[in-house]
Amino acid sequence: MLEAKNIGYWYTHKDDYLFKDVNLTFEAGQSYAIVGQSGSGKTTFLSLLAGLDQPKAGQILYEGQDIKKIGMTNYRKRDVSVVFQSYNLFTYMSPLDNLLTAMAITGSQHAGDKEFAATMLKKLGITEDLMRKNVQHLSGGQQQRVAIARTMACDAQLVVADEPTGNLDENNTVEVVGLFQKIAHEQGKCVIIVTHESAVAEMCDTTYRLEKKVFSQV
Amino acid sequence: MNFLKRAWLSLSAKKGRSVLLVLVTTAIMLFVLAGMLIHTAADQATANAKKSVGATLTLSANRSSAFKKMRASSSSSSKPKLKMSSVKLSDAKKIAKLANVASYNATVSASVNAKSFDAISTSSSTSTMPGGASSSSSGDISLSGVTNTSQSTSFTDGTNKITKGRGLTSSDKNTNNVVVESELAKEDSLSVGDTITVKKSGKTYKLKIVGIYKSTSSSSTQMGPGASDPANTIYSSYTLANTVKGSKYAGTADSVTFTISNPSKVNSVKAAGKKLINTSKYSLATNDSSYQAVKSSMNNIKSFADKIVWLVAIAGTIILALIVILMIRERRHEIGILLSMGEARWKIVGQFFAELVMVLVVSLCLAGIGGKFVGDKLGSELMSQQTQSSSATISAPGDSNGGNMGGGSRPSGGAPSGGGQGGGMAVHSSMGGQTGTTSASADTDLDINVTALTMVELGGFGLAIIFLSTMLASGGILRLQPKKVLIES
Ligand SMILES: Nc1ncnc2c1ncn2[C@@H]1O[C@H](COP(=O)(O)OP(=O)(O)O)[C@@H](O)[C@H]1O
Numbered sequence: 001m002l003e004a005k006n007i008g009y010w011y012t013h014k015d016d017y018l019f020k021d022v023n024l025t026f027e028a029g030q031s032y033a034i035v036g037q038s039g040s041g042k043t044t045f046l047s048l049l050a051g052l053d054q055p056k057a058g059q060i061l062y063e064g065q066d067i068k069k070i071g072m073t074n075y076r077k078r079d080v081s082v083v084f085q086s087y088n089l090f091t092y093m094s095p096l097d098n099l100l101t102a103m104a105i106t107g108s109q110h111a112g113d114k115e116f117a118a119t120m121l122k123k124l125g126i127t128e129d130l131m132r133k134n135v136q137h138l139s140g141g142q143q144q145r146v147a148i149a150r151t152m153a154c155d156a157q158l159v160v161a162d163e164p165t166g167n168l169d170e171n172n173t174v175e176v177v178g179l180f181q182k183i184a185h186e187q188g189k190c191v192i193i194v195t196h197e198s199a200v201a202e203m204c205d206t207t208y209r210l211e212k213k214v215f216s217q218v
Numbered sequence: 219m220n221f222l223k224r225a226w227l228s229l230s231a232k233k234g235r236s237v238l239l240v241l242v243t244t245a246i247m248l249f250v251l252a253g254m255l256i257h258t259a260a261d262q263a264t265a266n267a268k269k270s271v272g273a274t275l276t277l278s279a280n281r282s283s284a285f286k287k288m289r290a291s292s293s294s295s296s297k298p299k300l301k302m303s304s305v306k307l308s309d310a311k312k313i314a315k316l317a318n319v320a321s322y323n324a325t326v327s328a329s330v331n332a333k334s335f336d337a338i339s340t341s342s343s344t345s346t347m348p349g350g351a352s353s354s355s356s357g358d359i360s361l362s363g364v365t366n367t368s369q370s371t372s373f374t375d376g377t378n379k380i381t382k383g384r385g386l387t388s389s390d391k392n393t394n395n396v397v398v399e400s401e402l403a404k405e406d407s408l409s410v411g412d413t414i415t416v417k418k419s420g421k422t423y424k425l426k427i428v429g430i431y432k433s434t435s436s437s438s439t440q441m442g443p444g445a446s447d448p449a450n451t452i453y454s455s456y457t458l459a460n461t462v463k464g465s466k467y468a469g470t471a472d473s474v475t476f477t478i479s480n481p482s483k484v485n486s487v488k489a490a491g492k493k494l495i496n497t498s499k500y501s502l503a504t505n506d507s508s509y510q511a512v513k514s515s516m517n518n519i520k521s522f523a524d525k526i527v528w529l530v531a532i533a534g535t536i537i538l539a540l541i542v543i544l545m546i547r548e549r550r551h552e553i554g555i556l557l558s559m560g561e562a563r564w565k566i567v568g569q570f571f572a573e574l575v576m577v578l579v580v581s582l583c584l585a586g587i588g589g590k591f592v593g594d595k596l597g598s599e600l601m602s603q604q605t606q607s608s609s610a611t612i613s614a615p616g617d618s619n620g621g622n623m624g625g626g627s628r629p630s631g632g633a634p635s636g637g638g639q640g641g642g643m644a645v646h647s648s649m650g651g652q653t654g655t656t657s658a659s660a661d662t663d664l665d666i667n668v669t670a671l672t673m674v675e676l677g678g679f680g681l682a683i684i685f686l687s688t689m690l691a692s693g694g695i696l697r698l699q700p701k702k703v704l705i706e707s
């Protein structure tokens with residue numbers, strides 16, 4: 001579904017690259033973990049997959065098509081859904097409005113948008129009462145579940161997450177990773193999670209490690 | 219149109235910020251509105267002044283060519299003399315026969331001394347002449363000869379009003395009928411039907427009072443210290459004034475004013491009339507000095523108002539742009555999420571613009587309410603300042619400021635018969651001519667009204683300001699890299 005072809009990236013100097021000639025494939029219905037030390041370039045790599053930045057070398061193919069050809073904005077809108085470590089939500093909205101807004105922007109149409117969004121939130125343990133409050137009244141774990149519900153409510157078949165459990169305690173971490181597993185296995189989407197926690201990586205189907213500027217499957 | 223919904227949600231969730239934005243925008247809009255209102259009011263005042271100028275033409279001696287002649291002769295003789303010719307009534311009658319001339323009014327001024335009664339002496343004249351006020355040789359009574367009192371400027375502009383008896387008409391020609399001022403009548407117990415006497419150069423003239431008028435003017439219409447009070451003006455037929463002045467003045471007038479039946483024809487009548495007279499000796503002019511005075515004064519106000527509008531607009535754009543820039547910094551994460559969802563950048567800019575438009579709508583309502591108040595205050599403040607520096611004195615009617623501004627037009631040395639200015643915007647201006655000072659007033663109601671059109675214009679201005687400031691600030695949004703925002707977190 002997603003293929004990194006001879007990807008290379010550097011910030012200041014070509015010689016000072018973070019990684020180069022990276023060739024990785026990601027399949028639908030599977031979950032992937034990308035692990036590595038802090039500062040190794042995991043977030044940078046993920047931003048390339050999410051279409052938030054362009055590689056200095058190589059290309060990224062989505063369903064066999066270069067995402068540059070698809071158009072970065074189109075790609076981000078239709079094909080990818082991103083979950084970050086924090087600041088995932090519109091702070092001036094309720095969880096329900098967050099979902100509805102994302103669905104509207106990405107053009108994800110469902111019969112009875114509002115009911116659909118509410119059902120998604122309820123599935124992830126956000127009560128009717130909570131989903132109408134401003135998101136800032138929610139705990140970190142709850143906010144992250146809203147972000148995941150949003151990903152589930154959108155049609156994008158590729159889900160990328162950067163340290164989605166970074167701010168969560170152990171119980172919440174297990175629960176959230178479990179939800180990502182559901183997205184991959186029940187919704188048949190492709191899930192890619194960047195993490196530095198081995199516990200998180202162990203729960204995913206496949207793990208790639210970025211070490212000494214080289215990706216390798218664990 | 220999801221970005222509109224987001225704009226609304228953002229505004230309603232961040233109430234403190236929204237209120238602040240509304241306040242800043244309202245302040246900017248109020249200043250722009252005030253400037254616009256003053257401009258409109260000035261336009262209105264000019265238009266009203268033009269209307270009230272009416273359609274009159276005045277035939278009088280050509281002062282500028284008279285002065286030229288005087289200067290030319292000054293080289294040969296030691297004492298140059300200004301020779302001003304009187305207007306020949308035969309010339310005036312020729313003009314009066316032109317199409318569209320409804321009637322004419324001849325004006326002749328003379329000064330005489332009161333004999334059977336006492337002229338009203340003003341404090342200023344008695345203090346300079348301890349010997350007695352009425353002993354002046356130049357005459358303590360000014361005799362204002364007219365064809366028709368109802369057509370003379372002091373009566374048409376409302377300064378003078380007949381209160382008892384009747385005014386003078388053309389049938390009073392060659393009679394000694396006169397109209398006296400009410401203060402003078404009261405002082406000397408004169409009433410309609412009485413006969414008074416005046417003297418000039420040893421001759422005594424018997425005058426018959428046929429009417430009494432009340433003057434609201436505070437300034438004299440005649441030169442000479444004893445005649446400085448307006449109550450000392452006696453209206454007579456122009457023939458009587460000519461007789462008093464001397465036999466060589468028969469059949470002449472100081473000036474002749476023609477009333478044009480169709481105001482739009484004034485200029486064509488003027489052109490036709492000029493062909494009938496010797497233009498080097500006489501001038502035929504539209505009597506619009508009061509209009510010109512109002513116009514130039516209003517033009518000053520207008521240009522000042524325009525400057526306010528533009529300055530505030532520019533300052534407002536900068537202020538709002540800075541606020542939007544700060545807002546964008548504060549909302550980088552939100553913008554990052556939107557960008558990561560593939561939202562078009564123009565729609566993100568559109569959301570910020572929409573938020574400001576919603577703020578603007580509220581601000582416009584507030585500015586509309588406040589505009590009347592601010593416009594009134596600022597308007598009258600400006601008027602009073604402006605008129606102090608110009609020759610015209612303008613007082614706004616009715617409102618509380620009218621009183622003190624009207625006061626500016628009165629001499630400080632307390633005129634006894636000054637009386638209250640009766641409404642309207644009175645414009646006193648000096649006019650050339652042998653009649654001395656003619657007081658012309660234009661009834662120009664200075665209505666500062668917030669009309670629907672003003673609000674639409676203001677809204678357009680506001681939109682432009684908001685659009686510009688959003689554009690200035692949107693560089694930040696357009697350059698923002700979603701990755702950077704999210705990596706930093
Ligand atoms: N905008 C940037 N300019 C220069 N260097 C950067 C920039 N962003 C990140 N880096 C550097 O690139 C490296 C990889 O960063 P990152 O992808 O965030 O790593 P990770 O997510 O694995 O911690 C880090 O050393 C970081 O300092």
Ligand SMILES: [Mg+2]
Nearest residue numbers: 042043044162
């Ligand atoms: Mg990182």
